[in-house]
Amino acid sequence: MPVKWLLIAAAAVHLAAASSPPEPITTIDVGVRENMQTGTVQPPLPKLTAEQSERINFGKYAVPPTLQSLLDLRQELGDPERLYDAVYFFVNTENFRYFSTPGDVVVFGNVGVDGVHYGFLTDYGTVTDLEEAPIVCISPMDFDRPVRIVAKNLKDFLRLSLTDANLVLNPFGTEAEYLAAQERWAEEEKASPYQRTEEEKQARLEVIHELQKRISLPELGLSAFSYVQKTSEERGRQVTIRTLDGLGVTTPLEQGRLHEEFKVSKDEPIDLSKLKAYLAGAPRASKLALLRDLQITRVLPNEKELQPLLLEEMQLLGLKDEAARIQASY
Structure with a gap:
């Protein structure tokens, strides 16, 4: 249409x-x-x-x-x-x-x-x-x-x-x-x-x-x-980590840290034990990138175990507003 x-x-x-x-x-x-x-x-x-x-x-x-x-x-x-x-x-x-x-x-x-x-x-x-x-x-x-x-x-x-x-x-x-x-x-x-x-x-x-x-x-x-086009290109130069939704994250990596990717896709189930281990030690910027990737590949309301885990992690990251928006939307 x-x-x-x-x-x-x-x-x-x-x-x-x-x-x-x-x-x-x-x-x-x-x-x-x-x-x-x-x-x-x-x-x-x-x-x-x-x-x-x-x-x-x-x-x-x-x-x-x-x-x-x-x-x-x-x-x-x-x-x-x-x-x-x-x-x-x-x-x-x-x-x-x-x-x-x-x-x-x-x-x-x-x-x-x-x-x-x-x-x-x-x-x-x-x-x-x-x-x-x-x-x-x-x-x-x-x-x-x-x-x-x-x-x-x-x-x-x-x-x-x-x-x-x-x-x-x-x-x-x-x-x-x-x-x-x-x-x-x-x-x-x-x-x-x-x-x-x-x-x-x-x-x-x-x-x-x-x-x-x-x-x-x-x-x-x-x-x-x-x-x-120029606005999109400028955004591309600002991001520190690219994400599946195309937005990326602009948070810089801590000095001496490299991006640690946790790969997700629409077709593959998520191993929650591996995810918990990842969240325990990954850089903040990498976690933010993962949040974007998960929102674009998952319908979070249907993820009975994943959604509470993510909301808890968002609280730990100080993302109270972001967690509240997601929780109140579903």
Whole structure:
């Protein structure tokens, strides 16, 4: 399903549902769905209030000014659909996540289709201010690589979304592939039955104008495609250990220590006794890399022995916020 259609379909679905109160977004519901898809039914976790869910999502961090401006604008517009029509995502500060959402991501928005959502990558709590945190796109249905860094910070992300939201949602190997997709989407949009009226186009421009009055968005300085590519390349130079999800870890290895890899795959069972021995002596950076690899290769709610072991290790590593996000999501 081309993402251009995904965006149009999402808008149509939500506009059609606008006359009835929206269902509350709860992390508990997401967890239950994931378990049912794999045939495993677990006792439901206590239902969280929106305030509790937001507190778990943000952990030690405050809501950054740019995100607060978006929240204020959404409130003043009175209808979340109006802001969605401008930026193509729903602003969401609750702990909305799937099993593939990294524990060190603070979620701030979701597309409304296929579980796609966006968040601040905190690099296991080392980012000091979410205003400057890298932005990731999580696509749970993309099983090969569900997580990608798409922008250096939230302001750049907003500029990118206003330039071409499809580029945020889709990975492209080359600019030629991207340009070809743009042409194809343009033709599909012309043939689409979901066309904006002139009034809807004007309403969207008014929201964008108001957003830009409140938030000073930088120019990317490059083509949108080149910006995304450069951001990905810069991330690659920052990581100390590469991981299966493509994010890597930026924590440096202790002096005199080398990376100790604990290999995992989707197809091989994990020897818990070997894992415990590994966790007892591996460098911190190596353990963080393993956490990423395990989240991308395992549905942790179904791992009755592995998940408690990992949550305990995260507590020992001082990753209380990250552990709480994962535990409250399933």
